[in-house]
Amino acid sequence: MKVTAPRQPSKRKRPSPRAEERATDLERRRELGQFFTPQPVAEFMWDVLETLHGGAFPSHASLIDPACGDGVFLRVARERGRLDPAGLFGTDIDPALEPGWHADPVLRSAQLHQVNGLLDAPGFGIQERSFDVVAGNPPFSGKGLxxxxxxxxxxxxxxxxxxxxxxxxxxxxxxxxxxxxxxxxxxxxxxxxxxxxxxxxxxxxxxxxxxxxxxxxxxxxxxxxxxxxxxxxxxxxxxxxxxxxxxxxxxxxxxxxxxxxxxxxxxxxxxxxxxxxAVEVFFTERFLRLAKPGGLIAVIVPESIAASERLSPLRRWLTGRMDLLMVVGLPQRVFTGVGANARTTILFARRRLQERPEGWWLQPQETLPDAGRSVRLTAPQIEAPNWSLQAYLDGVLQSVRAKQASARPTAK
Ligand SMILES: C[S@@+](CC[C@H](N)C(=O)[O-])C[C@H]1O[C@@H](n2cnc3c(N)ncnc32)[C@H](O)[C@@H]1O
Structure with a gap:
């Protein structure tokens, strides 16, 4: 009779149910392009928005982040900008976020809904051309559409x-x-x-x-x-x-x-x-659509939206409908800590009161319609000694404030 040796337990450790859960959760979040914005970056964006606005927004101003994740932009608008929660709107497609929204004392009274942020939801007051400020960091990569x-x-x-x-x-x-x-x-x-x-x-x-x-x-x-x-x-x-x-x-x-x-x-x-x-292309258009004419937009996008040759028709279309005010490059490492590895850029813009149907698209011999208006561009120099994200963002903010102050007419 052949005797088989008792089977040795496999050396390879099976992942614990908790580790498996975590891996599935990570996979799910990747598919949704779910990488949250660090608080200092959201605060910086808020401060720049206020500066571009020319001071604090009135408390009844409305703000939406159409892909709001855990709601960092809404929290910052409430805590830093003192906006009334009745005017703070957020949507996200992920139902797993809802318990966190309900548990957060600031977000509990804001208008958060688990819906697709690319679609209007008139029953919740979410419609195009309705918001004073549209701010956020929409999904990129993932399974998109x-x-x-x-x-x-x-x-x-x-x-x-x-x-x-x-x-x-x-x-x-x-x-x-x-x-x-x-x-x-x-x-x-x-x-x-x-x-x-x-x-x-x-x-x-x-x-x-x-x-x-x-x-x-x-x-x-x-x-x-x-x-x-x-x-x-x-x-x-x-x-x-x-x-x-x-x-x-x-x-x-x-x-x-x-x-x-x-x-x-x-x-x-x-x-x-x-x-x-790409889903980020749709969301970039969505940010513009949600803003009121004259409303401000602050959106974190992959660098390609601002720089890729192939997306120049999109940029031309966008710049016919919004005035680009600032482009702030972020170092890759901003999102590596939260699991993403993309080079990103923050676009600040104002929706135009009157659209230019042809976009910002002129023959070389023509004069740009806004020839006197400059767009501020910044890039992080991470190789510089003692470079830090906070110091970089502080420096950009200071220079925007200085520029706004010098542009303000002085009282006689
Ligand atoms: C890059 S994260 C950013 C979240 C938040 N805005 C922030 O800055 O921390 C993008 C978010 O978009 C959500 N999302 C993906 N597709 C969506 C869609 N079609 N509608 C609304 N939210 C979506 C994801 O669940 C994720 O929370």
Whole structure:
């Protein structure tokens, strides 16, 4: 009889249930792009906003952070700016944050809601063009809007032959986001609503080819592998501006009581493009949309939003609608402590009272409309001896205050 030796316990330690929970939680937070802003950075942003405003905001001023996380910007606006909690709004998609909001004595009386920050929620008073200040640090990276691709998978299940778009080419990124689970009726309805609302944004159409341009898309920049990734569609012809407009119009006109017909190639094309536009691109547009004309915006974005060649159409569009006031570079290490590794920039801007339809886009021989207005740019010099984040932010704030003071007319 063969005797088998008793099995030795494996040397590899199994993760404890708590460690497993932590890893799952980290994964979930990564998917949501959930990296919270350190308090000193949020305080700095508030102080700059007040300086740009020309002094403290009135207590009834309204502020929103549409992807508010644990609510640092709302807390700072309350504690530093003394804003009335009735005017402090925050939304976040993550239900796990709610208990923290309820436990926080400052946030408890503010207007916090677990909803998608890219969509208006009129019942909660969250609508475009409504806020004096829009401040925050929206998600970047993570799963973004890939959930929308489930709409396409559903139709693929029903009709396995339908794999082509209106140009007879495969819909971009169609396989990403596949969960294998059929959509429930309410998930299908929610994604339908999301696709319709996002369709009203301008950013996902930015990289369409001009109507008379038959050239193929340029190869992507190395610095922005993900941004608008689905829009630079390798070597296939890009849809033109008119194609996008027609498809967006079709979706806008689609009867409210009927689900979008996701077997239609032009609807599939739009959904593919929405899903593959980076979530931070949508949120940058959202910050602008939420501000009142004349309202102030302070938003932390990945550096590519401010600098990537491929996003210049987005910047041109934005600067037609807002006056850029300041661009403050942050060192990479600001977010490494909280698990992210991106180079980021803070944009300060004011929504324009009158839009420039063509954006800030002029022929070289023309004069800039705001030729006398300067945009302040700062970059951290982390190699300098004794460099510290706090000293850097303090220095930037001091110089903004000095500039504002010197610009103020002196009393005679
Ligand atoms: C980078 S964190 C920043 C949180 C907070 N603004 C801060 O600065 O600390 C981004 C937040 O966006 C949330 N988020 C991701 N997608 C969202 C969406 N579609 N709508 C609202 N919140 C979203 C995440 O859960 C996360 O809390």
């Amino acid at each position: 890939r959930e929308l691709l489930r709409l396409l998978e559903e139709d693929r299940e029903a009709n396995r032959d339908e794999e082509r778009d209106l140009f007879g080419l495969p819909v971009p990124g169609q396989s990403r986001g596949h969960t294998g689970q059929p959509l429930s009726r309410s998930e299908r309805a929610d994604l339908d609503k999301l696709a319709r609302r996002l369709c009203e944004y301008a950013c996902w159409r930015m990289n369409a080819a001009p109507d008379d341009d038959t050239a193929t898309a340029a190869p992507p920049d190395n610095d922005t592998p993900d941004l608008l990734a689905g829009l630079a569609l390798n070597d296939r012809p890009r849809p033109t501006v008119s194609d996008c407009e027609r498809s967006a119009h079709l979706i806008r006109q689609w009867p409210a009581g009927r689900l979008l017909d996701v077997s239609r190639p032009e609807i599939r094309e739009v959904i593919g493009r929405l899903a593959s536009t």
